[in-house]
């Protein structure tokens with residue numbers, strides 16, 4: 223249970239204590255992000271310099287070779303949306319290989335960043351940075367127990383792991399609500415949160431492509447309505463932009479890099495895995511192209527006097 227004590231949270235805390243986390247397990251998350259000992263090398267081949275495994279923020283005329291630049295722009299966007307310039311403490315939930323944490327410290331003057339991940343290889347890489355202002359914890363958000371409040375929270379491309387197709391819509395909403403309750407509890411009064419996630423848009427949950435689940439086990443998506451419902455009376459949604467075409471471009475850039483580095487990739491993980499990732503990225507491109515999936519970037523502000 224969280225050690226942070228905020229006014230207005232006693233009721234919330236009790237409710238959360240009675241709930242079990244029903245999103246992707248650590249083993250499911252690790253099966254995707256921790257491929258033997260070669261995970262970092264394989265992902266770096268196609269994710270590029272920033273190691274960002276989420277939708278970039280593109281300018282109109284940029285080409286696929288400018289992926290790193292578009293990813294840096296995305297890192298800036300979340301720092302700005304979370305209003306954390308010069309902040310003392312910022313939490314990144316689902317921090318990947320740690321570039322957002324590093325960017326916050328090095329570019330936005332954040333004193334201390336804390337990242338949560340369930341991936342061993344990601345945690346290992348972040349620890350290897352040996353930066354005392356960057357802390358990584360190998361734990362899920364439902365186990366997180368901070369000593370102090372955060373000034374801002376960022377979560378990019380992780381919400382997709384917070385539910386599973388096997389659970390009911392009610393359980394899914396309850397899980398999402400618990401997530402927002404926790405974030406509410408950990409944030410300073412009037413604090414900001416920046417959230418980015420893929421959504422179900424023009425498709426039903428039942429239509430989720432079974433091939434994608436083989437590559438990314440323990441995955442499910444919210445609708446925009448699910449996010450609004452789960453966060454109501456805890457957070458005020460201040461901005462929401464849908465950038466699905468940016469994710470189509472990002473996936474095309476990843477695919478083009480993977481193909482350009484095919485021989486090296488095969489050396490690292492074998493032909494079968496490379497073909498599987500090519501198919502997976504192609505399917506994801508199509509789902510953004512068709513509008514089946516959306517990609518939302520949301521700015522939320524903590525409501526300090528929530529009505530129960």
Ligand SMILES: C[S@@+](CC[C@H](N)C(=O)[O-])C[C@H]1O[C@@H](n2cnc3c(N)ncnc32)[C@H](O)[C@@H]1O
Nearest residue numbers: 274275276316318339340341362363379380383
């Ligand atoms: C697609 S990656 C995104 C990483 C990073 N935010 C980025 O944009 O590159 C998803 C991340 O969510 C993390 N994750 C999954 N389930 C989680 C949970 N319950 N709590 C915290 N992190 C989780 C994974 O370990 C991984 O770091």
